[in-house]
Amino acid sequence: MSHSFLEIQGLSKRFPAANGGEGLTVFENVSLNIEKGEFVCVIGHSGCGKSTILNVLAGLDEASDGLVFMNGKEVAGPSLDRGVIFQNYSLLPWLSSLKNVEFGVKARWPSWSKEQIRDHSMRYLELVGLKEAALRKPAELSGGMRQRVSIARAFATQPQLLLMDEPFGALDALTRGVIQEELIKIWSESKQTVFMITHDVDEAILLSDRILLMTNGPYARIAESVKVSIPRPRNRNSVIHDPGYYKIRNHLVDFLVNRSKELAGASGAEAIETVAVDPAHDDGAVRAPEAVLAKTGS
Amino acid sequence: MLMGGAEQEARVPPPSDIIALALDELGNPFYDAGPNDKGIGIQLGYSIYRVMAGFLMAAAIAIPIGFVVGMSPLMYKALNPFIQVLRPISPLAWMPLALFVIKDSEASAIFVIFICSIWPMLINTAFGVASVRRDWVNVARTHELSPFKTALTVILPAAAPTILTGMRISIGIAWLVIVAAEMLVGGTGIGYYVWNEWNNLDLASVIFSILMIGIVGMVLDLMLSAVSRFVQYKE
Ligand SMILES: Nc1ncnc2c1ncn2[C@@H]1O[C@H](COP(=O)(O)OP(=O)(O)OP(=O)(O)O)[C@@H](O)[C@H]1O
Ligand SMILES: [Mg+2]
Numbered sequence: 031m032s033h034s035f036l037e038i039q040g041l042s043k044r045f046p047a048a049n050g051g052e053g054l055t056v057f058e059n060v061s062l063n064i065e066k067g068e069f070v071c072v073i074g075h076s077g078c079g080k081s082t083i084l085n086v087l088a089g090l091d092e093a094s095d096g097l098v099f100m101n102g103k104e105v106a107g108p109s110l111d112r113g114v115i116f117q118n119y120s121l122l123p124w125l126s127s128l129k130n131v132e133f134g135v136k137a138r139w140p141s142w143s144k145e146q147i148r149d150h151s152m153r154y155l156e157l158v159g160l161k162e163a164a165l166r167k168p169a170e171l172s173g174g175m176r177q178r179v180s181i182a183r184a185f186a187t188q189p190q191l192l193l194m195d196e197p198f199g200a201l202d203a204l205t206r207g208v209i210q211e212e213l214i215k216i217w218s219e220s221k222q223t224v225f226m227i228t229h230d231v232d233e234a235i236l237l238s239d240r241i242l243l244m245t246n247g248p249y250a251r252i253a254e255s256v257k258v259s260i261p262r263p264r265n266r267n268s269v270i271h272d273p274g275y276y277k278i279r280n281h282l283v284d285f286l287v288n289r290s291k292e293l294a295g296a297s298g299a300e301a302i303e304t305v306a307v308d309p310a311h312d313d314g315a316v317r318a319p320e321a322v323l324a325k326t327g328s
Numbered sequence: 329m330l331m332g333g334a335e336q337e338a339r340v341p342p343p344s345d346i347i348a349l350a351l352d353e354l355g356n357p358f359y360d361a362g363p364n365d366k367g368i369g370i371q372l373g374y375s376i377y378r379v380m381a382g383f384l385m386a387a388a389i390a391i392p393i394g395f396v397v398g399m400s401p402l403m404y405k406a407l408n409p410f411i412q413v414l415r416p417i418s419p420l421a422w423m424p425l426a427l428f429v430i431k432d433s434e435a436s437a438i439f440v441i442f443i444c445s446i447w448p449m450l451i452n453t454a455f456g457v458a459s460v461r462r463d464w465v466n467v468a469r470t471h472e473l474s475p476f477k478t479a480l481t482v483i484l485p486a487a488a489p490t491i492l493t494g495m496r497i498s499i500g501i502a503w504l505v506i507v508a509a510e511m512l513v514g515g516t517g518i519g520y521y522v523w524n525e526w527n528n529l530d531l532a533s534v535i536f537s538i539l540m541i542g543i544v545g546m547v548l549d550l551m552l553s554a555v556s557r558f559v560q561y562k563e
Contacts, residue, residue: 089469109472122464169561
C-alpha cells in the first residue's frame with residue numbers, strides 16, 4: 031500500500047467553552063492527502079479554522095481527534111522538517127536579516143562552521159533580493175522585505191513541508207505580486223511541498239496545483255479540492271490568458287459567495303469532491319462555472 | 329539681630345563655602361585619618377561596594393527565579409502571594425532581624441540592599457518573560473530549540489529591555505536605601521558620613537555630601553541606561 035507524503039485522517043478540533051458550556055467545534059473529520067512536491071492552497075472564510083489546521087500540521091497545536099502522518103510518521107510536536115511562515119513574519123527584531131536567516135540554518139545544521147552558515151544564509155537572502163539589506167534589522171525593513179526575509183529563513187532550512195499562513199495578507203497588491211513571483215521562482219527550484227492559506231483567489235490560482243475549499247465554521251470541513259491544470263511555468267500575466275483561468279476563478283468565487291454557506295455544517299458528506307476544470311469545453315459560459323465543470327467523482 | 333550666636337553657627341552655609349569645601353574634599357578624596365575622618369571618596373566607595381554586592385546577589389537570584397515564574401503559570405500562582413506580601417515591606421524593617429541573625433553590621437547592610445533590590449528585578453523579569461510574543465516562542469519551537477536554548481536565544485533577548493528596566497529601578501531604590509541603612513548601622517559609608525557631619529553641625533559637609541549622593545545615583549542610573557540601550561530593539 032502506497033502512502034501519500036502527507037496524510038491527514040479524521041482531524042477534528044474542539045475548543046472547550048470558557049464556562050463549561052457547549053464548547054466550539056471548529057472543524058470535524060477533515061481527511062486529505064498531499065503528494066510530495068505539491069503546492070496546495072486552502073481558501074475559506076475568516077474563522078473557519080484554516081490557521082487551526084495549519085498549526086496542527088506544524089505541531090504547534092494539538093488536534094482533538096485524528097492523526098497526521100508525514101512520510102508515514104506521525105506528526106507530534108514541531109519539527110525542522112516542517113517550516114512555518116507566519117502572517118506577521120515572526121522575525122526576531124533584535125537580529126539583522128542575515129542573523130534571522132542564520133538562526134534557522136544554525137538550528138538545522140548545528141555542526142556547520144560559521145562561514146558555512148553565513149554563506150548558505152547569504153545565498154538565500156540573495157535569492158529573495160535582499161543581499162544589500164543583510165545587516166539591517168527588521169524594524170528598518172518594509173513589510174514586503176520582512177516577509178522576504180522570513181521566506182528566505184524558511185527555504186534556507188530546506189524543510190520537507192512548508193506551511194504558510196496568509197504570508198502576503200498584510201502586503202499591498204503590487205508588493206504581493208512581486209513576492210508571489212519570487213516564491214514561484216524559489217519553489218520551482220526546490221520543489222518543496224507547500225501548504226498555504228490565502229484569502230486571495232487569484233493568488234491561489236497562480237501558485238497552486240490544487241486548491242482546497244473550506245466551508246464556513248463551526249463544524250467546517252474541506253468540501254472541494256479543485257485541480258489547477260494551468261501549465262507551469264506561470265506568471266501573473268500569462269495565467270489570466272489561460273482559457274481555464276476564469277472558469278476556475280468563477281468556481282472559487284461562487285464557492286466562497288454561495289456554497290461555503292450552503293454546505294456549512296452539512297454532516298454526512300465527508301468525502302472531498304475533486305473538481306477539475308476542463309478548458310476544452312470552452313463554450314463561453316464563463317459566467318456559469320458549474321455548467322462547464324467536469325466533476326470527477328471522489 | 330534677633331538670632332543669638334549659637335544660631336549663627338547653624339545657619340545654612342553660602343554656596344561659596346560649599347564650593348570651597350567641595351574643591352578641598354575632591355582634591356584629596358581618599359585620605360584616611362581614622363574612623364571619623366575619611367575622604368568622601370572612601371565613604372562613597374563603601375556605599376557603592378555595598379550597593380553593588382547586594383544588587384548583584386539580588387540579580388543573580390531574582391533574574392533566574394523571575395525567568396521560571398514568567399515561563400510557568402503554575403510557579404507564578406505559587407509564588408505570587410509571597411511576592412505580594414514581601415514586596416511592600418520597607419527594606420529597613422528587615423534591619424533588626426538581619427542584625428540579630430547575621431550579627432554583622434556590614435553584612436546586614438548588604439542584606440538590606442539585597443532584599444530591596446530583589447523585587448523590581450523579580451517582577452520585571454517575570455513580566456518580561458511572560459509577555460514575550462507567542463510568535464517568537466513559536467519560531468523557537470518550529471526550529472526545535474531546546475528549552476535552554478530557547479530561553480537563551482529567544483526569551484532572554486526579547487525580555488532584556490524589561491529586565492533592564494527592573495534593574496534600573498532596583499539600583500535606584502538600593503541607592504536610596506543604602507544612605508538610610510548606613511545612618512542606622514554606622515561606621516562607614518556615605519549615609520554614616522552625612523549623619524556624622526550633621527552631628528558635627530557641619531552643614532557645608534552635609535550639603536556637599538547630599539550633592540555627591542545625587543551625582544553618584546545619577547551615574548549608577550546612567551550606566552544601566554547605557555546597557556539598556558544596548559539590548560533595546562524596535563519591533
Ligand atoms: N484558543 C482558542 N480558544 C477558543 N477558540 C479559538 C481559539 N483559537 C481559535 N479559536 C476559534 O476557532 C475558529 C477558527 O479560528 P482560526 O484562527 O483557525 O480561523 P481562520 O480560518 O484562520 O480565520 P482567518 O482567516 O481570519 O485567519 C474561530 O472561530 C476562533 O474563534
Ligand atoms: Mg488564520
